[in-house]
Amino acid sequence: MLHPGFKSVRKSPNPIRTVAWCIAVLLCFCAPLLSSNTPAKPFQKWTREEAISILTRSAWAKQETFTRIVGGIGSGISGQKEIYSTFFVRFLSARPIREAYARLRQIQARYDQLDKDAKRDIDASLAPGLNLDVSRWIVVTLGFRSNDPSVELRIKQFLEVQTTETMKTRAYLSSPRFPQLKLAAYFPPKEEEVGAKFVFPRAFEGAPIVGPEDSLVTFELDVPGFDPDLRVNFPVPELLVKGVPVL
Numbered sequence: 001m002l003h004p005g006f007k008s009v010r011k012s013p014n015p016i017r018t019v020a021w022c023i024a025v026l027l028c029f030c031a032p033l034l035s036s037n038t039p040a041k042p043f044q045k046w047t048r049e050e051a052i053s054i055l056t057r058s059a060w061a062k063q064e065t066f067t068r069i070v071g072g073i074g075s076g077i078s079g080q081k082e083i084y085s086t087f088f089v090r091f092l093s094a095r096p097i098r099e100a101y102a103r104l105r106q107i108q109a110r111y112d113q114l115d116k117d118a119k120r121d122i123d124a125s126l127a128p129g130l131n132l133d134v135s136r137w138i139v140v141t142l143g144f145r146s147n148d149p150s151v152e153l154r155i156k157q158f159l160e161v162q163t164t165e166t167m168k169t170r171a172y173l174s175s176p177r178f179p180q181l182k183l184a185a186y187f188p189p190k191e192e193e194v195g196a197k198f199v200f201p202r203a204f205e206g207a208p209i210v211g212p213e214d215s216l217v218t219f220e221l222d223v224p225g226f227d228p229d230l231r232v233n234f235p236v237p238e239l240l241v242k243g244v245p246v247l
Contacts (some may be wrong), residue, residue: 043099043100043102046103051103051107055097055100059234060246064232066086067082085148086144086145087142087221087230089140091139091140092140093134093138093247094246134202136203138210139199140198141196142159159196160189162186162196164186170223171219171222172219173209173220174218185198186199208245210247211245212236212245217239218233
């Protein structure tokens with residue numbers, strides 16, 4: 001059981017800590033998507049900083065930090081007095097997130113300096129992501145980091161042993177018209193950069209789960225040892241591109 005004293009507070013994202021999340025396997029090339037949340041140029045031209053910004057500070061990526069204060073001078077883990085545990089929640093089904101992962105993979109491989117044949121090989125390695133069909137599904141990913149190694153290990157183990165059936169009573173996606181939409185599928189984390197994957201239907205009885213008229217879409221997860229439950233809000237107006245929610 002994790003420490004019950006964790007409380008939820010929001011902190012400014014730290015790109016240095018989160019750069020480890022930024023090299024992914026499940027990626028794809030997509031046409032440029034123009035919105036106030038993405039650089040106004042093709043993702044192939046994004047800088048590393050711009051790609052990381054999409055994964056950490058855009059409308060499709062949120063962080064929720066729980067903290068526990070340890071009293072006494074020199075107390076805590078490695079002498080630290082504040083224990084933080086941060087959940088990273090992203091819409092992998094949103095094109096900008098996949099574009100950001102793709103660009104970071106390119107930058108890691110020095111794609112811009114490669115010849116045509118080498119670029120073709122990189123493109124082929126990204127092909128599975130290119131074929132990712134999210135027309136019927138909303139995919140939410142969850143990553144986790146803590147400066148307490150024991151907490152990080154326990155959350156890692158928790159996410160690895162869960163199944164779709166066990167997560168159905170723990171994880172929900174909600175909008176004002178569809179509170180606590182049930183999970184369709186759960187995939188434990190395989191790539192640290194992406195994290196665990198939660199799959200929800202885009203529509204229920206023909207009606208879209210999230211529409212332009214909605215105010216929020218919320219990801220909820222009951223995580224043992226954390227009080228209150230993880231609850232991450234995404235303002236729908238920030239997700240709109242040409243009046244349509246992109247997620």
